[in-house]
Amino acid sequence: MFKRIIIIVLDSVGIGALPDAQEYGDEGTNTLVHIATARGRLNVPNLGSLGLGLIDSIAGVAENIIPKACYGKMAEISKGKDTTSGHWEIAGCPVFKPFPVYPEGFPLDVIQLFTKYTGLKVLGNKAASGTEIIFEYGEEHLRTGFPIVYTSADSVFQIAAHEDVIPLKRLYELCTITRTKVCIGQHAVGRIIARPFIGSSGHFVRTPNRHDYSLEPAGETMLDRLKDAGLSVIGVGKIGDIFAHRGLTESHPTKSNQDGMETTTILLNQTEKQKHNSLIMVNLVDFDSLYGHRNDVNGYAAALEQFDENLGQMLPYLKDDDLLIITADHGCDPTANGTDHTREYVPLLAYTPNLAYKNIAGKALGIRTSFADIAATILDNFHLTPLPYGSSFLHDIPG
CATH class of the missing domain: 3.40.720.10 (Alkaline Phosphatase, subunit A)
Structure with missing residues (x-):
């Protein structure tokens, strides 16, 4: 043995x-x-x-x-x-x-639940590369403070936020809310993922402070x-x-x-x-x-x-x-x-x-x-x- x-x-x-x-x-x-x-x-x-x-x-x-x-x-x-x-x-x-996937982005009822429980509107809501979407929506995120929500071909609900706009503690809280109150039932994706980034417009980079919230x-x-x-x-x-x-x-x-x-x-x-x-x-x-x-x-x-x-x-x-x-x-x-x-x-x-x-x-x-x-x-x-x-x-x- x-x-x-x-x-x-x-x-x-x-x-x-x-x-x-x-x-x-x-x-x-x-x-x-x-x-x-x-x-x-x-x-x-x-x-x-x-x-x-x-x-x-x-x-x-x-x-x-x-x-x-x-x-x-x-x-x-x-x-x-x-x-x-x-x-x-x-x-x-x-x-x-198979876990649910959303190649066209999340349906309106999912986004409405996110807004209801977090008090925040979202940017993005589509399938995208993580690096590309922060360059696409990063400036608007800095201006509005709204988190960037996106997915991929995998069963994931990803929330990207600049660490100076939505601090890590709050970003992790948003993910916990999404895991327990939003992506449930038929919309229970495999993972909710916190995707923090830093930097200025045109120079955004993701940080190592990613955190995954999986189903059991x-x-x-x-x-x-x-x-x-x-x-x-x-x-x-x-x-x-x-x-x-x-x-x-x-x-x-x-x-x-x-x-x-x-x-x-x-x-x-x-x-x-x-x-x-x-x-x-x-x-x-x-x-x-x-x-x-x-x-x-x-x-x-x-x-x-x-x-x-x-x-x-x-x-x-x-x-x-x-x-x-x-x-x-x-x-x-x-x-x-x-x-x-x-x-x-x-x-x-x-x-x-x-x-x-x-x-x-x-x-x-x-x-x-x-x-x-x-x-x-x-x-x-x-x-x-x-x-x-x-x-x-x-x-x-x-x-």
């Missing part, structure tokens, strides 16, 4: 279109492969040594190797391609009824089951927000991928000293929010290479009774038309130093039929009752 399991979710790092991708307008997408091809090569030697290049052919990533980790890819059975459904499925709670998972998750069994369940980054802070014993919000990896390394040292069973679940959102949605291929590639460097620094802190799982929650191919998430397989890398200690190569885990296989594996490891979805690959990990 592994004492600690660490899941790192590379937000939006997909690895090829799912068979039903055409239903989402995403046929032919492949976030990792297309980034590497457009860039010429991807320099990720640590991920490569684990077996990333054995999942798919990625320019610059070694394929003729003996992998240090077990490797494969996972299909999503949830309906959708967003952060919430992806993470919930990883935790064993797939989403079979519709069913039990592995986080709930682990916490109820007395394990430490630690969320890093957006994990607390995504699960509505349910099933966690600790939550550590972060400001960036770098901060997320540094926080995880610190937690590895702390939990080692505490000597108890634990799960650390990490979300690294910069790939998605800063690069995927902005079609920034070079920025995305650089972020992957920076993560790989951080991974190399973190790996020595793992013990032989640790299991590291690296995966993603959906795709966001920056070379595709549009700026939205893409319906893709996600990579699966399962690494334990025990393989290296025993000079055992990682093995292929194949194409998994659900992200929930991760939850099944973790519950299997800690000898807990399985959830209805997912198949464990615990006993496919040699050693």
Whole structure:
């Protein structure tokens, strides 16, 4: 049994279109492969040594190797391609009824409820890129004080506001009101997102003070089951927000991928000293929010290479009774038309130093039929009752 399991979710790092991708307008997408091809090569030697290049052919990533980790890819059975459904499925709670989306903006009754409970009119109310909409409505927002409301192809109600016009405390209050009184019933979107920004007209920039207000998972998750069994369940980054802070014993919000990896390394040292069973679940959102949605291929590639460097620094802190799982929650191919998430397989890398200690190569885990296989594996490891979805690959990990 592994004492600690660490899941790192590379937000939006997909690895090829799912068979039903055409239903989402995403046929032919492949976030990792297309980034590497457009860039010429991807320099990720640590991920490569684990077996990333054995999942798919990625320019610059070694394929003729003996992998240090077990490797494969996972299909999503949830309906959708967003952060919430992806993470919930990883935790064993797939989403079979899609969250509502509003490609034409929110209906009048939703906006009227927002105004009724907040006392504020809104600007925008359409599907848009987060950076573009603050440039479009930023000046009017400064003049009127009205928040900018927008959505995307995902099930989100986003509220953008300048931090000097609507202070963070008030912006978070507006989001809480929206979560509890506005986006309810048939309009219960997956997430309400605070999108603060700063700067002057023509020079607006979003700040790291984003905050997500998610629905609670519709069913039990592995986080709930682990916490109820007395394990430490630690969320890093957006994990607390995504699960509505349910099933966690600790939550550590972060400001960036770098901060997320540094926080995880610190937690590895702390939990080692505490000597108890634990799960650390990490979300690294910069790939998605800063690069995927902005079609920034070079920025995305650089972020992957920076993560790989951080991974190399973190790996020595793992013990032989640790299991590291690296995966993603959906795709966001920056070379595709549009700026939205893409319906893709996600990579699966399962690494334990025990393989290296025993000079055992990682093995292929194949194409998994659900992200929930991760939850099944973790519950299997800690000898807990399985959830209805997912198949464990615990006993496919040699050693």
